[in-house]
Amino acid sequence: MNEQHHIVSHRKLAGVWLALLALTALTVWVAHLNLAVGHVWGSLAIACLKSGLVIAFFMHMKYEGWLLRWLLFMTLVILAIFIGLTFFDVLYR
Amino acid sequence: MTHSQHKDNAGAKLGMWLFLFTELLLFGGLFLLYAVYLSRYPQGFTTAGREMHIVFGTANTAILITSSLLAAMSVTAIQRGERRQALWFLGGTILCAVIFLTNKYFEWSAEIGHGFYPDSPRLATAPPGESAFFSLYYMTVGLHGLHVVIGGSLLAWVAVKVKRGSIHSGDYVLLENATLYWHLVDLIWIFIFPLYYLIL
Numbered sequence: 001m002n003e004q005h006h007i008v009s010h011r012k013l014a015g016v017w018l019a020l021l022a023l024t025a026l027t028v029w030v031a032h033l034n035l036a037v038g039h040v041w042g043s044l045a046i047a048c049l050k051s052g053l054v055i056a057f058f059m060h061m062k063y064e065g066w067l068l069r070w071l072l073f074m075t076l077v078i079l080a081i082f083i084g085l086t087f088f089d090v091l092y093r
Numbered sequence: 094m095t096h097s098q099h100k101d102n103a104g105a106k107l108g109m110w111l112f113l114f115t116e117l118l119l120f121g122g123l124f125l126l127y128a129v130y131l132s133r134y135p136q137g138f139t140t141a142g143r144e145m146h147i148v149f150g151t152a153n154t155a156i157l158i159t160s161s162l163l164a165a166m167s168v169t170a171i172q173r174g175e176r177r178q179a180l181w182f183l184g185g186t187i188l189c190a191v192i193f194l195t196n197k198y199f200e201w202s203a204e205i206g207h208g209f210y211p212d213s214p215r216l217a218t219a220p221p222g223e224s225a226f227f228s229l230y231y232m233t234v235g236l237h238g239l240h241v242v243i244g245g246s247l248l249a250w251v252a253v254k255v256k257r258g259s260i261h262s263g264d265y266v267l268l269e270n271a272t273l274y275w276h277l278v279d280l281i282w283i284f285i286f287p288l289y290y291l292i293l
Contacts, residue, residue, distance in 0.1 A: 007172045008165065017162040024154050024286075028147070031291035043287035050283045058165040059276045060269075068110055075114040079121045083128070090129050 006063040016057045023050050102266040109270040113277050116240075120281050123233045127288055130225045137222015142293025144209065145230075149200040150290035153193050154282065160189030161279040164248070164272040174262035176255060183252040186275065190245035197238055230289055237281055244275045 027046040030039050056062040061069065131138045167182035208215030209227050216224040251271040254260045260268050 008169055010166055010169055013162055013165050013169065017158060020158045021155060024151070024158065027287055027291060028151055031287070040292045043292050047284050047287050051280050054161060054276055054280050054283070058161050058279075059273055060168075068107065071110060071114065075117055079118060082118075082121065083125050086125055086129065087132075090132060 105266045134222025137220045139293045141223040141226035145290050154286045157279045157282050160186045164275045171265045240278045244278045247271045
């Protein structure tokens with residue numbers, strides 16, 4: 001159970017915080033560009049990147065075992081199926 | 094974890110994560126509704142989305158990210174046995190929660206003052222997309238705000254336990270789980286922010 005003792009240093013956490021703030025600035029800037037549909041996907045990609053950082057470092061997922069990682073993956077797959085099937089219905093009705 | 098009492102820390106954390114997954118699906122459902130209505134009423138959504146105050150949204154994003162950092166730092170501090178430091182970090186997190194909610198109060202007051210609230214006369218005469226946008230906005234952000242209140246209270250309770258010494262470097266799974274909940278609050282806001290404030 002070594003991973004339970006993993007301590008993430010303050011320095012590393014602060015680095016993640018700076019990255020998150022930088023990505024926030026980037027996403028606000030991208031929204032100003034008015035790239036039609038492009039900025040919707042750009043904003044969502046940045047949001048996914050930000051949540052990846054939060055989950056990996058702030059929530060320690062990077063240091064967890066296979067069980068939690070696998071469950072997280074399954075949750076995201078379920079959510080994707082959910083969204084995918086709904087849009088399959090909505091778009092082709 | 095070598096502790097004389099039987100404590101299943103891995104189990105406690107697994108339970109917390111399972112709960113967080115249900116939360117992700119709950120908010121995922123609301124985001125899905127947003128996406129469906131956006132595709133149905135692109136015009137109304139764009140008009141309504143332009144009414145949002147991007148300054149409030151950006152400030153609250155920075156505040157929540159900072160609060161998440163402080164929560165994560167409190168776990169690091171307790172792991173190193175620095176209780177006082179952990180308490181300061183927790184206090185900072187709760188302060189951020191209060192600032193966030195204060196901003197929310199001013200933001201919502203301004204929006205309600207402009208006649209944007211469910212069933213308002215202004216929205217009743219507006220195209221259906223606009224009232225759909227504001228209904229979803231109040232629902233999603235309101236539910237998120239409720240999570241901020243719960244998360245802040247949870248952290249305050251945990252802080253008392255840290256102060257009393259029942260949470261320490263040998264047994265801190267309760268603090269870990271409370272901060273996990275707090276990070277989820279941040280995580281959801283990371284998606285609310287672009288969807289409601291930026292892309293329209």
